Amino acid sequence: MRVHVHSAGRSGDRAWPSAAPDATFIAVRSDVPATDAAAEITKAADPIAPDAVFAHSYLAIPAVLAARMTPAARLVLVEPAFYDIARGSRDVDAHVATVERARAHLATGDLRGYWSIIRPLMFGGPSEAATWLEEQPLAAEFAQRTLPWGHGLRADDLAAERTLVVTGGWNDEYETIAARLLDEGATHVVLPGHGHRAQDHPQFAEVAEAFLAG
Known part of the structure; x- marks a missing residue:
């Protein structure tokens, strides 16, 4: 099975x-x-x-x-x-550092700042004012996801x-x-x-x- x-x-x-x-x-x-x-x-x-x-x-x-x-x-x-x-790999550590920098914006309630970093990292292309209202629900959902590190x-x-x-x-x-x-x-x-x-x-x-x- x-x-x-x-x-x-x-x-x-x-x-x-x-x-x-x-x-x-x-x-x-x-x-x-x-x-x-x-x-x-x-x-x-x-x-x-x-x-x-x-x-x-x-x-x-x-x-x-x-x-x-x-x-x-x-x-x-x-x-x-x-x-x-x-961890210790250049590519992995760079990704972790970028995501943690993005999540620092969440700590201040700045979802738009978070998305400005996460969107190009995970989806390609910049976060733009013209598409922000459309993408805001996805940004909010993504911000709630459990990070894939820190699990030992x-x-x-x-x-x-x-x-x-x-x-x-x-x-x-x-x-x-x-x-x-x-x-x-x-x-x-x-x-x-x-x-x-x-x-x-x-x-x-x-x-x-x-x-x-x-």
Whole structure:
């Protein structure tokens, strides 16, 4: 049985288009602490006893925390945001510093100042006065998201030998994280052309099945 974790804002088959018809989808909010999200995943997955858990980006963090309680499951992680394990890398540390500079604006109630830094970092292009009213709800939602660092994850906590990491080859931060996991014994495959959502690649299902069968 396969479990696919996705955000609350994206339906199961939109999050994981190659999932089998009998797959179980678990929706997790991105604005709750990782330990709470892990508890949600564990509660939903326990009756299923999954043999594989699929997770993407930040949600790979609670998926890994939950997997500690279900050690039989293998992990298929797409661009996992394990910034904690890659601190000291130039690209990772630069990203963390930029986000923390943006969040300093939130401490003073300056959402627009926050977005002026986050928008070009995460979405490309500047924050402009002409689009601010349209983008303000997204800025507010993004500001509530749990940061993907500060969770105490270490590379040797992640059972890397039973983990497949799939990246898109477009972002040095995620490639650095993947390389760190590869050093610990994980399997790493690059599927380019779909940015942060490598699970949309037409070969993703084949790559995942080959790993799970091996």
